Amino acid sequence: xxxxxxxxxxxxxxxxxxxIINCAYENTAFDYFPWYQQFPGKGPALLIAIRPDVSEKxxxxxxxxxxxxAKQFSLHIMDSQPGDxxxxxxxASIGETSGSRLTFGEGTQLTVNP
Amino acid sequence: xxxxxxxxxHLVRRRGxxxxxxxxxxxxxxxxxxxxxxPEEGLKFMVYLQKENIIDxxxxxxxxxxxxxxxxxxxxxxxxxxxxxxxxxxFCASSPKWGYQETQYFGPGTRLLVL
Numbered sequence: 001x002x003x004x005x006x007x008x009x010x011x012x013x014x015x016x017x018x019x020i021i022n023c024a025y026e027n028t029a030f031d032y033f034p035w036y037q038q039f040p041g042k043g044p045a046l047l048i049a050i051r052p053d054v055s056e057k058x059x060x061x062x063x064x065x066x067x068x069x070a071k072q073f074s075l076h077i078m079d080s081q082p083g084d085x086x087x088x089x090x091x092a093s094i095g096e097t098s099g100s101r102l103t104f105g106e107g108t109q110l111t112v113n114p
Numbered sequence: 115x116x117x118x119x120x121x122x123x124h125l126v127r128r129r130g131x132x133x134x135x136x137x138x139x140x141x142x143x144x145x146x147x148x149x150x151x152x153p154e155e156g157l158k159f160m161v162y163l164q165k166e167n168i169i170d171x172x173x174x175x176x177x178x179x180x181x182x183x184x185x186x187x188x189x190x191x192x193x194x195x196x197x198x199x200x201x202x203x204x205f206c207a208s209s210p211k212w213g214y215q216e217t218q219y220f221g222p223g224t225r226l227l228v229l
Binding site: 006034036041042043044045046049089100101102103104105106107 | 118120147149155156157158159162170173205207209217218219220221222223
């Protein structure tokens with residue numbers, strides 16, 4: 001299975017709150033898990049990425065938590081800001097054999113209210 | 115250093131016409147990926163190319179779609195005899211080389227509308 005399942009489809013958070021987006025995968029060969037942020041009319045931009053040899057990675061207000069046994073990973077946005085309002089995509093790839101082609105989740109539309 | 119360039123940004127075609135989408139990778143990048151994003155869906159991989167070579171086209175529809183990345187010039191995604199179901203945003207991404215977890219940088223996309 002090459003699918004990556006993402007939830008929720010949409011999320012509304014108040015300014016200063018925590019936004020949490022979850023993803024699950026089936027293919028245990030996936031070994032690279034990036035998150036992309038996409039604003040309307042723009043292309044996706046890499047936000048943060050993790051490999052399965054670590055359980056957590058933090059960059060500023062963004063944290064990825066990774067649970068290898070459950071085949072799940074999540075994005076946490078701390079102190080969410082209205083400027084974070086965008087669509088977020090999780091993705092996965094098998095780096096060694098596929099030239100890093102990305103399999104994307106369905107996306108989560110995040111709205112942060114002021 | 116300019117980012118990934120795609121043109122046109124918007125393209126309108128009538129059913130049966132041809133659509134040509136262009137992608138110029140970032141300077142120094144020799145690997146190009148094409149993805150398609152249908153309305154309200156995630157991005158789906160279509161094809162992976164290096165200069166003058168198609169490396170992986172497992173995501174390309176079997177008919178009407180083709181891609182190339184010539185020695186000189188941009189990568190081209192060509193859709194012949196377009197149908198309404200081809201309406202989507204097409205994104206190109208580039209990376210500096212094939213490698214373990216090379217970051218892909220995305221262009222702004224071409225929004226194709228088939229009337």
